[in-house]
Amino acid sequence: MASMIDTSDVAASAVLGTVPMRRRTLLIIGDDEDCVSRNLLHAMALEFPGLRVSISSELEAAYQRFDPQLALILVDVALREDLREHAPAILRSQPGASLALFFSDERAVVDWPDVLGTPFVRSVLPMNLRLDVWLAAMRLILIGGDYLPFALLGAFASRAAGGAVLERSAPPPAPMLGPRPGFRDLTLREQQILELVARGRQNKLIAAALDLSEHTVKIHLHNIIRKLGVHNRTEAARLYLDGLAARPAARGGEGARPEPPLMP
Template sequence: MNMTPPAYKDEQDGLVANGHDPEARAEPRRVILTATTPGSISERLLHALRLEFPWCDVERVSRVDAACTAFAHPVALILVDAQLMKAVEEASAALSRQHPQAIAALIEVDDHKPVSSINEVLASRVIRGVLPMNLGLDAWLAVIRLMLCGGEYYPPRMLRAFAERHSLPIGPRTRLPHGRENDITELTAREMQILEMVSRGLQNKTIAAEFRLSEHTVKIHLHNIISKLGAHNRTEAAARFRYFQERSVPSSSGEY
């Protein structure tokens, strides 16, 4: 499996990144913290995180109380084993106080048979997403990137089960509680084309030339794309596109 991280340019934030060149990304170091029981996340995946996000330190603890301490850099993302969710809820105040900038996500080994229900996750005081471990590596890293950008992710299977239990209509445009399902199918054909080019790191000027549009029109399209997806910026929108693109291709293996 190709583990080479993509390069991209974020014109709004003025950031240029390449997974093999930490100096090319002009942003402070952050920490990805995993609070996991033995065997929940492999050393191979931790190594993949370090390769994909070289501006992040990847730290690992086995107890929630060990996560409620200061690290060398601000914690941006906390990945929590589903088995530790109760402990995380009990320590929610301490975690929020110690890591105010962090997003916490629940690790589920298999989103077909999750340990936690979406009801529990939505009611959580600290959890803001779910990270399935049965994804292909590229899709898995795309979800991590989305979360590092401040986005939330909930597996479609868990959301669908929630909709069925609550008798909500299920369809390609189903809207679930809190607007947490941002459907990429709402984009027009032109918006999809532009988002695909943004995901490849192309600048507005290049995109405008490709479609014979003005840069102003491209910016309007990007504004609409970001609004429809509920993203914070073009980087997050591109990360969502890459995830959906990878998710549509069946993985040859769910093993890591």
């Protein structure tokens, strides 16, 4: 269920360039309705009167009918894999809308080239920009422009050239050699998180170990559970341990059950 925030009654200038802004809707899809601060919502109300903001935790919200017309769908970068599946149908149902990604913590992103290659997405908007810069970037996107932060492009170029990876160094995960195909679909970060889940770590401890936010850990766990086709983290951990048991042990003979590797 999406919540609606109508900014049309705010008395302020509504000029994008030299063209008054018509009434439109911005849909923000994140982990929960707190993905955007109240201060930022108030700033948008002052900057863009007539812009109605709808916030949802489900991509399916983008299929709804919106009045005024949906102009932009801003999606949490952690949901980009689900967005790949939904994007064509969403844009068919919302022909006047464009797609952009937002993120609060760049360290939560495993693969920037993958993010930049997300189909139909033309802009990536950090949420930690200075307020006036953020509003200017949003204004650009709303009038049809594209926005990519220079720091993101620099990190992409560095990685493409074989330079340092954007993320802080993290220990490699245990090999996923179990028979279940879903293991092969897990990203490096998802494998690391699943290893810690299998060791009984709670989200707060996982976040601290990998220098992530708890919000980001929750998003990764959602993706892990979906990819493995299980119902919860306990089932995912059991599959992980079964996968370790299925591979030949390096020591102790064939079929010995190895202990999950320890992370520093």
